[in-house]
Amino acid sequence: MNERDLVVELLKTIPTRRCCDACLSRRTGIRPPRQVNQLCRRLVELGKLVREKGKCPLGNHTRVLNALTARRSTRTKSAVSPGSAGLGIEEAWRYVDRFCRALWNTHLDTGSPASLAEAITALRDEQIVPAHEANMMHTIRSLRNMVVHEDVDFGDHETAIARAAWEIIRAWGERDERALWRATMTMCAGHA
Numbered sequence: 001m002n003e004r005d006l007v008v009e010l011l012k013t014i015p016t017r018r019c020c021d022a023c024l025s026r027r028t029g030i031r032p033p034r035q036v037n038q039l040c041r042r043l044v045e046l047g048k049l050v051r052e053k054g055k056c057p058l059g060n061h062t063r064v065l066n067a068l069t070a071r072r073s074t075r076t077k078s079a080v081s082p083g084s085a086g087l088g089i090e091e092a093w094r095y096v097d098r099f100c101r102a103l104w105n106t107h108l109d110t111g112s113p114a115s116l117a118e119a120i121t122a123l124r125d126e127q128i129v130p131a132h133e134a135n136m137m138h139t140i141r142s143l144r145n146m147v148v149h150e151d152v153d154f155g156d157h158e159t160a161i162a163r164a165a166w167e168i169i170r171a172w173g174e175r176d177e178r179a180l181w182r183a184t185m186t187m188c189a190g191h192a
């Protein structure tokens with residue numbers, strides 16, 4: 001873990017997810033405090049922190065605090081019952097991944113896909129999944145990848161897109177591939 005990650009991880013352990021440079025330096029062991037200050041300014045540029053004056057929860061003093069920017073990921077990662085409003089992007093992605101592998105194993109007789117992207121595209125090309133539903137699968141895959149690999153904040157708009165895409169896939173799955181859909185759902189529910 002590099003020093004930047006260390007700062008972020010430490011802030012996550014504080015209930016209000018904020019504290020001043022001096023307390024961060026003391027808690028992380030990153031010295032001198034000026035070094036922490038530079039790291040935090042860089043994190044502000046990266047959009048991970050905001051710096052604003054306030055009362056430091058660790059030191060009972062009022063200073064410029066480093067505050068983690070709000071993320072919705074903890075809420076959207078809550079348990080999903082497929083089709084409910086509690087859909088989380090990670091669960092939706094895992095579910096689509098398993099469903100596509102099940103479709104692949106059932107309908108295609110050619111090894112296994114190298115990636116979910118490849119599976120979705122092949123299933124569409126073979127007209128196993130209609131183009132529209134395949135696009136919705138790609139939507140969930142892309143949203144999830146942006147969250148995981150690009151660290152994009154998952155806000156209300158992204159949640160709305162993911163849920164709508166999910167409902168389109170679900171409607172098709174329930175209608176045309178009910179056995180596989182439900183088998184995969186059961187598997188994921190057991191996993192969660």
Ligand SMILES: [Zn+2]
Pocket residue numbers: 019020021022023024056057058059060061063
């Ligand atoms: Zn402090």
